[in-house]
Amino acid sequence: MIFWTHTFLMGCTDSPTQFQVIDIDSAVEDYAILEREIPSLSNPQRMEGTLGNLYVGGTIGIDLASSELSYQKGRALQVDFQTKNDTAYPLDRDGLIAFSYYAHLEDTVALLDTSEHNLDDILPMHSAVSPLIADLTLSFLPMENAAYVPTVHHFILLTDAIPKGVPLAANKGVVGHEFGHALFHYLTTGGTTTPRLLDVDAEGQDSVYSLDEGLADVLGYLVTNRPNFIADSLPEQDRALDSEHLASDVSPLPGDEMDEGLLSLYDPYPLGSVFAATVWEVDSQHDDRTRMLNWLLDTTKEFGRQISSGERPDSVDLGMQWLDIWVDGATESEKIWACQAIASRWDGVYEVASCTE
Numbered sequence: 174m175i176f177w178t179h180t181f182l183m184g185c186t187d188s189p190t191q192f193q194v195i196d197i198d199s200a201v202e203d204y205a206i207l208e209r210e211i212p213s214l215s216n217p218q219r220m221e222g223t224l225g226n227l228y229v230g231g232t233i234g235i236d237l238a239s240s241e242l243s244y245q246k247g248r249a250l251q252v253d254f255q256t257k258n259d260t261a262y263p264l265d266r267d268g269l270i271a272f273s274y275y276a277h278l279e280d281t282v283a284l285l286d287t288s289e290h291n292l293d294d295i296l297p298m299h300s301a302v303s304p305l306i307a308d309l310t311l312s313f314l315p316m317e318n319a320a321y322v323p324t325v326h327h328f329i330l331l332t333d334a335i336p337k338g339v340p341l342a343a344n345k346g347v348v349g350h351e352f353g354h355a356l357f358h359y360l361t362t363g364g365t366t367t368p369r370l371l372d373v374d375a376e377g378q379d380s381v382y383s384l385d386e387g388l389a390d391v392l393g394y395l396v397t398n399r400p401n402f403i404a405d406s407l408p409e410q411d412r413a414l415d416s417e418h419l420a421s422d423v424s425p426l427p428g429d430e431m432d433e434g435l436l437s438l439y440d441p442y443p444l445g446s447v448f449a450a451t452v453w454e455v456d457s458q459h460d461d462r463t464r465m466l467n468w469l470l471d472t473t474k475e476f477g478r479q480i481s482s483g484e485r486p487d488s489v490d491l492g493m494q495w496l497d498i499w500v501d502g503a504t505e506s507e508k509i510w511a512c513q514a515i516a517s518r519w520d521g522v523y524e525v526a527s528c529t530e
């Protein structure tokens with residue numbers, strides 16, 4: 174009797190200090206189920222914390238007149254777990270994924286905290302698990318089952334349709350990738366609920382879409398140190414940063430004739446991978462991660478500023494022009510690396526003028 178009362182009180186009054194999660198085990202450099210702290214998760218029963226809250230259900234909608242997106246909040250996600258030795262053990266797979274997701278969010282924010290940029294305004298970053306999405310709304314969103322919804326400033330997590338090695342929401346790189354979209358939106362527009370950098374009918378829409386995907390993959394890589402982090406969940410994807418991605422192999426390229434209906438058919442990932450591989454190539458020669466991160470963030474912020482101010486007019490290759498600003502912000506040795514990577518990966522498609530001076 175005393176034992177049970179004790180356990181009951183423990184469960185109610187003491188919050189666990191450790192959580193069972195799916196995370197990268199640094200000893201074997203692979204995913205494993207392990208125990209770790211998640212200090213930012215203040216209420217694990219309801220998945221609430223300083224980084225944001227997780228909601229289940231609700232509805233993502235769209236105002237068709239303005240194409241403005243909205244999210245009608247669902248209820249708090251309830252996680253059932255048992256606490257043993259101050260460690261919370263989730264009782265089902267969804268709970269394990271929720272804890273893992275929060276841990277990855279925390280590691281992504283911790284990495285960004287090492288930069289000189291003040292990114293406090295990106296938080297809290299709430300997430301909607303399996304919200305209702307009308308077909309037409311979905312067509313305005315990226316086709317990923319983890320996604321960032323700009324202007325609404327929420328992540329969406331959908332149940333994996335097919336069983337994965339590492340579930341998408343428990344893949345640290347995928348969480349980093351999605352956070353990358355939030356970061357791109359914030360750096361280029363100066364806010365989280367601000368309108369997108371470009372109108373949907375802008376000439377530069379497709380190339381900037383690829384840039385956004387590429388930089389998101391770069392953040393996924395930087396958080397995990399795994400150039401092929403997507404393969405932990407989706408082995409069939411050709412997205413590894415350390416493999417051969419050449420712009421001249423991408424077809425169609427932005428601006429190529431495309432059979433477009435109501436919605437763009439442009440696939441942003443192949444060219445996105447060229448951006449990501451270009452940055453990866455330079456990073457693999459660089460021995461200063463913090464500097465690399467600052468350089469990328471400075472470039473992206475400046476890119477947004479130049480476009481928003483009208484200094485850099487809309488054009489088909491607008492996304493590629495990010496490379497010019499990247500080279501402008503480079504140190505001497507970085508410029509050599511960057512120009513080399515750009516020359517080999519973008520040959521015949523895009524040239525950075527200051528590299529050939």
Ligand SMILES: [Zn+2]
Nearest residue numbers: 315317386389
């Ligand atoms: Zn993405």
